[in-house]
Amino acid sequence: MALTKISRSLLDTGISDSSDATAITIDSSERVLIGTDSGDSFNSDAMLRLQRAGDRVFIQLKTDADQNSGILFGDVDDDVECAIEYEPANQALTLSTGNNNEALRIDSSQKVGIGTTSPTQKLEVAGN
Numbered sequence: 001m002a003l004t005k006i007s008r009s010l011l012d013t014g015i016s017d018s019s020d021a022t023a024i025t026i027d028s029s030e031r032v033l034i035g036t037d038s039g040d041s042f043n044s045d046a047m048l049r050l051q052r053a054g055d056r057v058f059i060q061l062k063t064d065a066d067q068n069s070g071i072l073f074g075d076v077d078d079d080v081e082c083a084i085e086y087e088p089a090n091q092a093l094t095l096s097t098g099n100n101n102e103a104l105r106i107d108s109s110q111k112v113g114i115g116t117t118s119p120t121q122k123l124e125v126a127g128n
Contacts, residue, residue: 063088 025033031042035051042049050057061069070085083096091108105113113119115126 061086065089 022036023034025037027042031047031049033042033049033051036053038051038053050059063069065088068085068087070083072080073082074080078099080100083100085094085096087094093106094102095104097103102117103114105117105119107119111119111122111124113124116124
């Protein structure tokens, strides 16, 4: 059974929608759509889809200035294998691979380091 609209009776759950349009859809495969469906098929690999007609769509991750935010990738054997992470204290963006080891860093001065956590040039590659 697909849930096509979060009803007003669920307001005590913290889900609130003050419009008459469908805000959140959960289909029978437990895939979640936030926004208005364009009618095209849902990608079978995707579990979450954000959609807005006629405008841009962003995902914002916001934390306190001393806390990192990011997207973690893992599997049943290891919760975090890879990551995309923002470090507000350093104003740096990092990509981690292979058991969450930092592979690439873009620092606040737009220096890019591959295999180094502190690049000193516009592009610095450590190793071979």
